[in-house]
Amino acid sequence: MTLRRRASRQAGLALCLVVMLGSGTIVLAQPQDPGRPYWSDNWRGWHFYEEPEIPPPEPPASAPRQAAPASSAATAPRRLPARPPEIVEFERLQKALEERRHIAIMRPTEANVRR
Secondary structure, three states: OHHHHHHHHHHHHHHHHHHHHHHHHHHHHOOOOOOOOHHHOHHHOOOOOOOOOOOOOOOOOOOOOOOOOOOHHHHOOOOOOOOOHHHHHHHHHHHHHHHHHHHHHHOOOHHHHHO
């Protein structure tokens, strides 16, 4: 029984050896670019990803526009809807807070920080 076990172990090792040697020769058989070996690309660094070059988008073909007749409604400026006073007050508060923060950053005196 030990003879069978030893024979199967040797067969397994031989199979592993053949696979390892076979895969190594396959990897070695694949040629690299002969003009530029991999160690000459040190400017890329260890981990790199090069974005593929994207051609510039073609301008869309547009049909010639016809001039619309000018009317008094089209030339009059549009009026934006009235803004709620709460929004206007909030924006003023936000702008004042941002200005004071910038002042406190540039000149960090106690008075400027406590504003």
